[in-house]
Structures are given as structure tokens and as C-alpha cells.
Amino acid sequence: MTTITSGINRRQLFINGEWCDSESGHTFKVYNPATGKVITEVSEASEGDIIRAVEGAKEAFADKRWRGMSPLERGRILRQVSMLINEKQMEIAQIMTLENGMPLNTALFVEIPMVIECFDYMASLAAQPLGLTQPFSATGAPPNHFVYTVKEPIGVAGLITPWNFPLLMPAWKVAPALASGCSMLLKPAPETPLTALKLAEICHEAGIPEGVLQVLPGADAAGKAIVSHPDIPKIAFTGETSTGRKILAAAAPYIKRVTLELGGKSPNIIFEDADLEQAAKSALFGLFLNSGQVCQAGSRILVQESVYERFVTLISKEAAQLTVGPGDDMSNDLGPVISKEQHDKILQYIESGLKEGARMITGGKSSREEGYFINPTVFADVKPTMQIAQEEIFGPVGAIISFKDENDAIEIANSTIYGLAAAVWTKDFKRGLKMAQEIQAGTIWVNTYQVLTPTAPFGGYKQSGLGRELGPNALDAYLETKSVIADLNEQPLTYF
Numbered sequence: 073m074t075t076i077t078s079g080i081n082r083r084q085l086f087i088n089g090e091w092c093d094s095e096s097g098h099t100f101k102v103y104n105p106a107t108g109k110v111i112t113e114v115s116e117a118s119e120g121d122i123i124r125a126v127e128g129a130k131e132a133f134a135d136k137r138w139r140g141m142s143p144l145e146r147g148r149i150l151r152q153v154s155m156l157i158n159e160k161q162m163e164i165a166q167i168m169t170l171e172n173g174m175p176l177n178t179a180l181f182v183e184i185p186m187v188i189e190c191f192d193y194m195a196s197l198a199a200q201p202l203g204l205t206q207p208f209s210a211t212g213a214p215p216n217h218f219v220y221t222v223k224e225p226i227g228v229a230g231l232i233t234p235w236n237f238p239l240l241m242p243a244w245k246v247a248p249a250l251a252s253g254c255s256m257l258l259k260p261a262p263e264t265p266l267t268a269l270k271l272a273e274i275c276h277e278a279g280i281p282e283g284v285l286q287v288l289p290g291a292d293a294a295g296k297a298i299v300s301h302p303d304i305p306k307i308a309f310t311g312e313t314s315t316g317r318k319i320l321a322a323a324a325p326y327i328k329r330v331t332l333e334l335g336g337k338s339p340n341i342i343f344e345d346a347d348l349e350q351a352a353k354s355a356l357f358g359l360f361l362n363s364g365q366v367c368q369a370g371s372r373i374l375v376q377e378s379v380y381e382r383f384v385t386l387i388s389k390e391a392a393q394l395t396v397g398p399g400d401d402m403s404n405d406l407g408p409v410i411s412k413e414q415h416d417k418i419l420q421y422i423e424s425g426l427k428e429g430a431r432m433i434t435g436g437k438s439s440r441e442e443g444y445f446i447n448p449t450v451f452a453d454v455k456p457t458m459q460i461a462q463e464e465i466f467g468p469v470g471a472i473i474s475f476k477d478e479n480d481a482i483e484i485a486n487s488t489i490y491g492l493a494a495a496v497w498t499k500d501f502k503r504g505l506k507m508a509q510e511i512q513a514g515t516i517w518v519n520t521y522q523v524l525t526p527t528a529p530f531g532g533y534k535q536s537g538l539g540r541e542l543g544p545n546a547l548d549a550y551l552e553t554k555s556v557i558a559d560l561n562e563q564p565l566t567y568f
């Protein structure tokens with residue numbers, strides 16, 4: 073077992089390049105989900121702190137200390153951030169395991185590499201072309217006009233993130249917002265503020281100027297204060313669909329630019345011609361990575377009737393071999409879930425599955441005395457309309473549903489309010505691509521699951537989100553487009 077040595081040296085707010093207590097003096101407790109015990113207390117941002125942070129971020133934007141730097145220089149500093157994260161990866165991974173519960177392996181080999189790639193890719197986008205020259209065409213006007221577009225950073229961005237990937241979720245917002253030249257306030261989830269504070273420390277060390285990245289741990293109230301602040305024109309949010317609705321409503325009076333990355337209930341579709349053993353192994357990864365606390369988790373496994381029982385036997389055997397325990401023990405596959413509240417909510421879903429008549433083939437409550445552990449749980453014989461097939465559980469619980477043919481699979485796959493991701497397993501590539509066309513989701517995998525690249529846009533159809541993060545246009549979420557039309561004629565056009 074690896075003992076977690078404390079890299080926790082930051083417990084305060086990070087405003088204008090300085091570490092400070094909250095104006096109110098309030099703090100909140102951060103818990104270790106593997107034990108349920110308090111790790112430490114962290115300053116809680118109040119409305120006054122948010123107002124001060126916005127003033128600092130506005131000043132940084134106005135004097136162009138960051139957006140006025142050459143894009144190559146901004147890119148160089150972003151690469152420095154990724155190098156420092158690489159250097160300090162063990163220290164960061166330990167903090168993540170401590171406050172989130174995820175296995176150290178997941179932190180080291182899944183989350184941190186994705187963060188590094190995200191900063192590197194956004195660094196490369198910092199110097200992408202920011203506009204085009206355009207032909208001119210206006211009836212009645214002489215042709216000699218020069219038309220071009222420029223893209224400019226929106227201003228101060230409010231970034232609000234969940235706890236499930238405490239470094240990656242901030243990175244997906246901070247890196248493109250920095251690359252675009254915005255200033256920003258980051259409010260991490262109250263469950264996982266320590267990793268975000270580490271990111272603030274690293275960004276400062278890398279040379280991000282003061283006031284450009286303000287990090288304000290706090291509860292939902294701090295998020296609300298950010299969303300309703302009139303001088304924050306851009307909100308980027310990741311979290312529950314129900315919170316996304318509230319954010320959209322609160323942002324409406326100001327017509328803020330809003331991007332939302334929300335919940336999912338993603339189908340993982342297995343056809344009879346797939347390599348069933350590989351599909352079963354991948355389905356476990358799709359379902360149980362980070363104890364199922366993954367927005368794109370393959371929580372609905374759709375299996376073709378003819379191979380249904382064989383697949384159920386395969387997956388229950390594989391799932392029963394997974395080990396559950398504290399994340400600092402590298403031999404564990406699954407850590408705890410984040411909190412007692414989530415733990416109890418997940419157990420209620422398991423109850424609901426049993427009540428509705430689904431067959432639990434493996435899993436259930438853990439016998440561990442401390443911490444918030446749940447065994448990897450799989451239900452078979454699930455009907456598409458059952459609660460466990462419709463609602464996002466956000467825990468290690470999967471539902472296996474049978475289907476007859478392609479059309480049936482498409483209908484079931486598209487039958488929830490969500491549309492974040494989906495996967496298709498088949499040796500027939502034509503079928504795989506046809507399914508990719510028909511399924512309403514932002515990411516479709518063919519013969520794989522969970523694999524993401526910062527070069528491909530990520531986000532949801534339907535109620536899984538609004539807009540996209542990552543991909544070649546990732547910076548657009550933080551930029552306004554301006555058209556400039558200049559008359560090059562001697563006589564300007566007059567009308568009256």
C-alpha cells in the first residue's frame with residue numbers, strides 16, 4: 073500500500089496571485105471518502121470574495137497583461153503548466169485519491185495524462201488563425217471593401233466544475249479559456265477543492281499573471297454568485313443536468329454565453345458478431361472506471377438476444393473479479409464513491425432495480441465498515457423503461473437490456489433524455505458506422521469505450537449539454553467573433 077504523503081499545502085482562496093482567507097472567515101470540511109473522515113478545512117468563498125475576484129480579473133483583462141501577450145508566449149506558458157503537472161504527478165495523484173477516492177492508478181494513468189494532453193493541445197490552439205478575410209457583396213454598394221473577421225476573448229469567464237475528475241474537469245475549461253486570452257474564476261466542487269488549488273499553484277509557478285486565474289472553493293452559493301454576476305459574460309459549467317437547467321435560467325437575464333456539460337445514460341451496444349470476451353472486458357471499463365462516476369459511463373449495456381445469456385455469464389464472472397477498496401492500495405480496481413449522500417442514493421437505485429424486477433447478477437452493498445464503498449453491480453433483464461435504465465445513477469451500477477436487431481437497438485439507445493456518448497461492438501464496420509449515424513450522442517465509439525482525445529469535440533446531444541469542449545474549435549466557446557467592413561472607395565456610401 074502506498075502511504076499518501078501530504079502535498080496539501082493550499083487551503084485558501086487564490087485571488088490576484090495571492091493566497092487569502094475568505095472575507096467572511098468561513099471554512100468548510102473536506103472528507104476522505106475511503107474513511108469518511110475529515111482531511112482538512114478550506115476557506116469558503118463568499119459573495120464578497122467573488123466580487124473582489126471579478127474586479128481583479130476585469131483589471132487583468134483590461135490592461136491586457138495576458139491577452140496582450142503573443143499567442144506563442146501564451147502557448148509556451150500553457151506547455152509549462154503541462155510540464156509541471158507531469159513533474160508533480162505523484163503529488164497531485166495522491167491529493168486526488170485522498171479527496172475523491174479514485175484509485176491512484178486511475179489518477180496516474182487515466183486522468184493526469186489526459187490533463188497533460190489537454191494543456192498541450194490548447195497551447196497549440198493558442199496560435200491558431202483567429203479570423204478570415206471575406207468577399208464583399210452588398211447590393212447598391214461599390215465593390216471595393218475590405219472585409220475580415222477577428223476573434224476576441226469574451227472577457228471574464230466563470231468556470232464551475234464537479235468532483236468526479238477533480239483535475240480534468242477544471243483543465244477542460246481553464247486550458248482553452250487561458251489559450252483564448254480570457255481571465256477567469258474557477259469554482260471547483262466543494263468535495264474536491266484541494267486538487268483545484270494545486271492547479272492554481274502550478275499555473276502561478278508556470279507564469280500565468282496574477283488576476284488571470286482566480287480559484288474560489290466554495291459551495292453551490294459561490295457558483296450562484298458567479299452565474300449571477302453581471303460582469304462575467306461567459307459561464308462554462310459541468311455537472312448535473314438539473315443544475316444545468318438552473319444555470320441556464322440564472323444566466324438568461326444577462327444573455328450570458330453558456331456551455332454546459334451535463335449528465336448521461338450512455339448505451340454500449342453489443343451485436344452477436346462482436347468479440348464477446350473483448351466486449352465484456354471493455355464494458356466493465358466503460359461501466360466501472362472511477363466507480364461509475366463518469367459522465368459518459370456505459371451504464372446501459374444493450375446485448376443482442378442471440379448472445380444475451382452468454383454475455384451475461386461472461387460479464388458477471390469478470391465483474392466478480394474486480395477488487396474494491398481504498399484508492400491508495402494500488403491493487404484495488406474501484407475506490408469508494410464520493411460521499412455518504414451519493415452512496416445512499418446509489419443503494420436506493422439498487423433497491424429500485426430489485427423492486428422493478430431486474431435480476432442482480434453481481435454486486436450490491438459493500439461489507440466494509442468505513443468509507444463509502446459499493447461493489448460493482450450489474451443488473452440483467454432490465455426493461456428500457458425501468459428507473460435504472462432511464463436515470464443517471466453516477467455510481468457502479470449497470471443495466472443489461474436485450475435487443476432484437478439494429479432498429480430495436482437504435483430505438484432503445486435513443487430512448488432517454490440524454491445523448492452524451494454511445495458505443496457499438498461489431499465486426500461489421502458498415503454496421504458500426506450506420507449505428508454511429510443513427511444514435512443521438514456527442515461521442516460514438518466503435519469497438520472501444522472511454523477513449524477520448526483532446527483533438528475531438530466532446531459534449532452532449534439533447535439534455536446532456538450545450539456546446540462542445542475540446543476539439544479544434546475549443547477556443548470558440550471563449551471567443552466573440554467581430555466582423556470588420558472597411559470602405560476603400562474615395563466616396564463613402566450615402567443613402568439620404
Ligand code: NAD
Nearest residue numbers: 233234235260261291292295296311312315333334335367
Ligand atoms: P452538481 O451539478 O451538483 O455540481 C457541479 C458544480 O456546480 C459544483 O461546483 C457545485 O457547487 C456547483 N453548483 C451547484 N448548484 C449550482 C447553482 N445553482 N449555480 C451555480 N453552481 C452550482 O454536479 P456534481 O454532483 O458535482 O457532479 C456530478 C454530475 O456531473 C453528474 O451528473 C455527471 O454526469 C456530470 N458530469 C458531466 C460531465 C460531462 O462532460 N458531460 C463530466 C463530468 C461530470
